[in-house]
Amino acid sequence: MRQFPLPMLFALLLPIGSAWAVEDVSKVNGSIKAEAGQGYGDLETVNGSIRVGAGATTHSIETVNGGIDIEEGARTGSVSTVNGKITLGPRVTTDGNVETVNGSIFADRGSQIDGGVETVNGGIGLVETRVRNSIKTVNGDITVGIGSQVEGGIHIEKPNFSISLSAPRKPRVIIGPKASVSGELKFEREVVLYVHRTATIGPVHGAQPIAFDTDTAPAD
Template sequence: MKRFPLPLLLALMIPSGSAWAVDDISKVNGSITAETGQAYGDLETVNGNIKVGAGATTHSIETVNGSIAVDEGARTGSVSTVNGRIVIGPRVIAGGNLETVNGSIFTDRGSQIEGSIETVNGGIGLVETRLRNSITTVNGDITVGVGSQVEGGIHVEKPSFSISLSAPRPPRVIIGPRASVAGELRFEREVVLYVHRTASIGPVTGAEPVPFDTDTAPTH
């Protein structure tokens, strides 16, 4: 039997024409909504929020001044904002990085992030999420919540400057029940690191892990 190379077989399986084409949406001022179950290209705005409905598919998502919400079962590329939070719902697949400067990032149960997660001034929270790469922040708290898997490490960077007259509160880093961080946990500034006794972590530099065995980490 004659065998065809895989690229040729894939080309034969995908119909030609516009049936598979998806439209980009780009704005300067205004929010964007990707409707439930629909397919889109890149979603970009400067001043506005972006919402992706359940089961929708998109390429990259980007805003400057606005928040981004991705509902259950959606598939996206990279997700980024400058001034705004990012909320990833359950069972979402994001094919790139999640990034914000001034805002928090949260990912819900069953989601998979193929890239990294990064903030400067904003907390990061994962619940039963698989992160293929690393977590980086400067001033944000980090919670690798119950059952989450971080296949890279965690890096808390030293602030480049500070104009505060009082000592800043150290970020809290929590590795929760049955969570895992495969790579190095590297801290360039003071942090408080709590690690659940059922969690597994890689080598730690710059902090002393504090074990806990309750459902939530100590508040002090």
């Protein structure tokens, strides 16, 4: 039987495009671009956006003031920002949570999030995406779009409103065609909950589901 030198053997076992070691990229001011098809460690910046090219692999991704854009077929660890939106392209896999405070989160077809999805002030949208844990927000709308699966339920927390003369806006929660939400749907504030007739959901607490059978939910 042919024998390979040990370094060559390890190289044969690594996925195509992998390197012996991956380097972290860290900045204070400035954006970060992970090139398509390349491998990286942690990507971190304070004031700047982060873009991960198609098919790239990274460890965790984190910024404070900036958006995060992960392109088709990339694989990452946890993804988080404070002030910025997060966009996952088609067939993206994250091995941790996807979180933002002030910004939206969107995951496109074929993506898988092996953690939870969480915002405070920002909408959450999924299209044919699987979330292994829960979805949480305070003030954001939620759309579990066509064919999506959420395995840990949905939780909208009670906001800490300051004194206001106007009534707070009710978040819209839409469970779309052939989507499923396992676990509890728990609402600690008033929401408008639309559930497509082909969707399946767990027990609901704090809201009355409104059934619909059109491609999109009714406008409020």
